[in-house]
Every structure is written in structure tokens, then in C-alpha cells.
Amino acid sequence: MVNKLEVAWTLAVVALLAGVAAYSTVLLYHVDSLPGDPTEYVDVWAHQWEWTFFYPQNGTNVSSVYDPTTNTVTGGALWAPAGSELQVNVTSTDVIHSFNIPQLGVRIDAIPGRINHFAFAIPNVAVGTEYLIQCTEFCGTLHGTMRSFLVVT
Numbered sequence: 001m002v003n004k005l006e007v008a009w010t011l012a013v014v015a016l017l018a019g020v021a022a023y024s025t026v027l028l029y030h031v032d033s034l035p036g037d038p039t040e041y042v043d044v045w046a047h048q049w050e051w052t053f054f055y056p057q058n059g060t061n062v063s064s065v066y067d068p069t070t071n072t073v074t075g076g077a078l079w080a081p082a083g084s085e086l087q088v089n090v091t092s093t094d095v096i097h098s099f100n101i102p103q104l105g106v107r108i109d110a111i112p113g114r115i116n117h118f119a120f121a122i123p124n125v126a127v128g129t130e131y132l133i134q135c136t137e138f139c140g141t142l143h144g145t146m147r148s149f150l151v152v153t
């Protein structure tokens with residue numbers, strides 16, 4: 001025969017666990033929400049050994065190929081307006097990379113099968129200002145040339 005005390009402590013534990021589960025579920029949704037109010041969006045695809053930037057707002061897609069001899073990129077760069085709030089959605093199509101803009105303190109892992117979101121402010125600087133983008137996760141023989149630029153527009 002089950003006494004009332006056993007029922008009480010069982011229900012107390014059930015109530016406690018239900019509370020923890022509900023609180024955790026709410027927190028999980030907040031983990032995915034971003035600070036600020038982004039106005040610009042770019043999908044960043046990392047692959048050996050280039051960055052591809054997809055601009056969903058106008059449907060364009062550029063593959064940024066870095067030339068280490070001239071320290072320039074061909075194909076395109078990551079463009080963002082001065083003073084805007086940029087959201088990047090970062091993923092990889094092969095191995096793990098890391099999207100890093102050292103001067104802006106941005107670093108997001110690019111992981112196959114996962115999209116990592118991050119938003120940050122583009123400084124209010126002169127149009128044409130460039131910030132180096134580099135991969136900071138060793139990803140193969142040409143890892144050192146996996147660079148691009150954030151260009152302020």
C-alpha cells in the first residue's frame with residue numbers, strides 16, 4: 001500500500017522536473033535569438049579554401065577567391081553598409097572552418113550541417129574600408145590562403 005508521503009514526494013519531484021523542463025525550453029529559444037536588430041543578412045558558406053557569400057535580400061551569390069601574391073580577392077567580397085547591423089548565417093560545405101574578422105572581434109565556427117547565426121555592428125567608417133576575413137580553424141593545405149575581406153559600402 002502506497003502511503004500519502006510517497007505520493008507527495010513523487011509529485012514534488014515530478015513538479016520540480018516539469019518546472020526545470022519548461023524553463024530550459026524557454027531558454028533554448030533565447031539562445032538562438034540575436035542581440036540588436038539586424039538590417040542586413042548574409043549567408044556565409046565556407047569550403048576548401050574559399051568563402052562564398054550569399055545575399056538573400058537581392059539573391060546574389062559571390063565566391064570570394066583570395067590571391068596571396070596581391071592580397072586581393074576576385075569574385076567578390078562581403079559587402080555591408082557603414083553603420084548597419086549585419087547578421088551572418090555561417091555554415092560549411094566540407095570540413096570545419098571558422099569565420100573570423102579579427103578587427104571586429106567576430107569569430108564563428110563554420111560546421112557542416114549546422115548554421116551558426118551571429119549579428120554585429122558595421123563601424124561607421126569611410127566607404128571602401130576593408131576588414132580582413134580569415135579562416136581560423138586549420139582546414140587543409142591551403143588554410144593559410146582562406147581569406148577574404150569585409151568591405152564597407
Ligand SMILES: [Cu+2]
Nearest residue numbers: 097135139146
Ligand atoms: Cu578553413
